[in-house]
Amino acid sequence: MPSKTYSATILFTLSIVIGASIAVRSWKGMIFWFTEKGRDPAAIKKVFDFSHLEGRALEMASYKRLVADAVLTEDKENIGIELGHFVVKDDKNHRQFACDIYNRIELTFESADMSVSGEPSIMKVEANCTANEDINRINTVWIPMNKILKEKEGDIELQFRERGLIYINFKNIGDRWPRAWMLSNVKMYNEENFGKLLQIDRQQMQDIMKKPLTLVWDNDL
Numbered sequence: 001m002p003s004k005t006y007s008a009t010i011l012f013t014l015s016i017v018i019g020a021s022i023a024v025r026s027w028k029g030m031i032f033w034f035t036e037k038g039r040d041p042a043a044i045k046k047v048f049d050f051s052h053l054e055g056r057a058l059e060m061a062s063y064k065r066l067v068a069d070a071v072l073t074e075d076k077e078n079i080g081i082e083l084g085h086f087v088v089k090d091d092k093n094h095r096q097f098a099c100d101i102y103n104r105i106e107l108t109f110e111s112a113d114m115s116v117s118g119e120p121s122i123m124k125v126e127a128n129c130t131a132n133e134d135i136n137r138i139n140t141v142w143i144p145m146n147k148i149l150k151e152k153e154g155d156i157e158l159q160f161r162e163r164g165l166i167y168i169n170f171k172n173i174g175d176r177w178p179r180a181w182m183l184s185n186v187k188m189y190n191e192e193n194f195g196k197l198l199q200i201d202r203q204q205m206q207d208i209m210k211k212p213l214t215l216v217w218d219n220d221l
Contacts, residue, residue, distance in 0.1 A: 041087045041095040044135050051089040062086060062098070063200045064208050066186055072215060073140060077147070078163070079215050080140040081107065081183070085131055099129040099138060101196055102188035107141060109181035112214055114174055121178050122171040128164060129188060142166065145217040153177050183213040 041049070050061045065084040073080045083105070090096045104126065111121035127141045142163040151158065153176055158168045184205060190196040200208075 041097055044085070044087050044097070048085065048136055049087040049095065051087055051095045058088065059198075062088070062198055063204055066188075067183070067200065067205060067213060068208055070183075070213055071137075072213070074217075074219070076219065078142045078144050079217055080142040081213075081215065082132070082140040083138045083186070085136055085138045097131055097135070098188065098198075099131050102190055102198055103129050104189050104191050105129045105138070105141060106185075106187040106189070107183060108185035108187075109215065110184045111178035112180035112182045112212075114176070114178040116172040116174050119172045121173050122169075123178075123181055124169040124171075126167040126169075130164075139164070143168065143215070146219070149177050149217075179217050181215045183215075 041051075048065060050058055050065075053061055065086045067083065069084040071082040073082065086098050087095050088098055088101060090101060105128070107125045107127075109123040109125070111123075114121045123143075125141060125143060128139075130139045131137075132139045140163075143166070144160050144162060147160065148158065148168070153173050155171050155173055157170075160166045160168070184202045186200040186205075188198040205212075
């Protein structure tokens with residue numbers, strides 16, 4: 001008899017522990033399971049939930065959300081860009097954050113103040129796609145401009161780890177580093193599944209934005 005009581009006590013304790021670490025929530029008839037470290041897609045603003053969209057409508061809503069509400073920021077060493085986040089449907093028709101499906105971001109910038117042999121200077125920035133503390137936004141991609149300007153100018157690849165792992169590739173660089181960069185392409189992809197791809201090109205960017213999104217670095221001028 002005591003052994004049965006002991007077993008029942010263990011089972012009851014385990015159920016409490018599991019219940020404390022896993023929660024269940026319902027939203028519009030859908031159930032979301034998430035651990036303490038997880039995030040619930042239902043918590044994002046409803047206007048940014050594109051899980052009901054497909055095809056061209058989904059593409060355009062995603063494109064607009066990414067760049068139309070982008071925020072530029074800077075400090076003494078870095079300049080950053082923060083894109084809009086959103087919710088989409090995965091292969092099993094479950095709501096998922098965009099960064100849970102596309103875990104990498106590639107941002108391509110063209111120089112607004114330099115070209116070489118008629119070709120614009122290019123800066124390509126690759127970073128992890130992760131949600132901000134405000135899940136309606138993607139974490140800022142920081143570009144360490146002060147450190148870049150200390151490098152010998154040229155067509156080089158750089159890697160930085162101060163604020164997340166960042167890869168930066170430069171092409172068509174002249175005899176000085178450009179100080180103004182215009183965003184011309186945004187690509188979100190999954191590094192384990194390259195079939196999962198979302199890409200905005202220059203023309204689509206022009207259709208969405210009233211004016212180019214341009215990074216200007218003049219802190220040391």
